[in-house]
Amino acid sequence: MSADLRWPDGVAKRVLGEVDSTNAEAARIAASLTGPTWILGLRQTAARGRRGRAWANPEGNFAATLVMRPFETTDQVALRSFVAALALMDALILATGRPESVSLKWPNDVLLNGGKVAGILLESMGTQGNLTLAIGIGVNLIAAPPADSVEPGALPPVSLAGETGIEIGPEGFLDLLAPAYARREASFTTYGFAPIRTAWLDAAAHLGAPIRARTMTEEVHGTFDGLAEDGALILTTASGRRTLPAADVFF
Incomplete structure (x- = not known):
């Protein structure tokens, strides 16, 4: 994995002090986009996860959405959940220097020391040929929800700071994640899903179990x-x- 931390060319960044949800903001600005854009919300008031579930996101944690206009078919566009998971893994490894501590859980969670540290929510708007994709990402940087807030049997939520003692702010984490995502995106658009699939399986939790x-x-x-x-x-x-x-x- 390259450690080039330059902000990716052609990608915009919007940092908002407060927003209802970065995916909702992505839907609002979709028509005005001139290129891929990261939206970072320093405080979210209506964060959500998969299937409309609430996502606890105290200030200091990471909440961002990458909004773009992909060109592939709808089924191929959905594979970017795996692209985003790998990019999150890359960013966490850069932040911690601990590749052995990070793993991936199907379909769209990232684990740190076996607990859930990050989740991904893909939402698409429009129709084929005029599609906008929002890749929402939440990371527990400083705090995790209490274990009794998740459904029975679910993995315990953890935070980066709680598991490693490492503290990084949302903007600092975005500066790791955006270049990491750009590298994985380039692989996906150039070579297709096969290398993404291989890399994801190499980091998959409980494969063969x-x-x-x-x-x-x-x-x-x-x-x-x-x-x-x-x-x-x-x-x-x-x-x-x-x-x-x-x-x-x-x-």
Whole structure:
């Protein structure tokens, strides 16, 4: 991994003292975009995660959205959740110098010492040919929600400061993340999903181990055996191989 920390060419940055949510702000400014833009909210008043869940985001934690106009088909655009996870991993390794402490959890969480330190929320607006993508990222830099605030069986939330003693502000973290994302984005747009998939699996938590995957209709138990070419979760179960495009995973 290169440690070039220059702000990426052609990418804008907006830092807001307060915002309801950086993904909501992305939707508001989408029509005026002239290129990819990072929106950093130093304080969010209505942060949210996957499936509309609330996301605790006290001041000092990281809340940002990268908004862009991708050119690929909708299914390919969605693979940027893996691009963003790798970029987050890269930024955390740069911040800590501890690559062994960072791992990735399908579909879109980043773990530090086995606890959830960051999450990713992708939202798209518009139609094919005129699509805007918002990649929302939240990182517990200084504080994590209490363990009893997450659903039973979910990984405990952790913070960067709590796990490592390292303190970095949101703007400082963005200066690590934006170049890291630009490098992974360049790989994705040049070579496709295959190298992203390989790199993600190299850092995947519990690969080859038993997990539970809960969809909207069932809970599937099996061995986590990899990612399909479209990013879906591959499980080997007692009744055979299953491929799940969407689920919540529990270890």
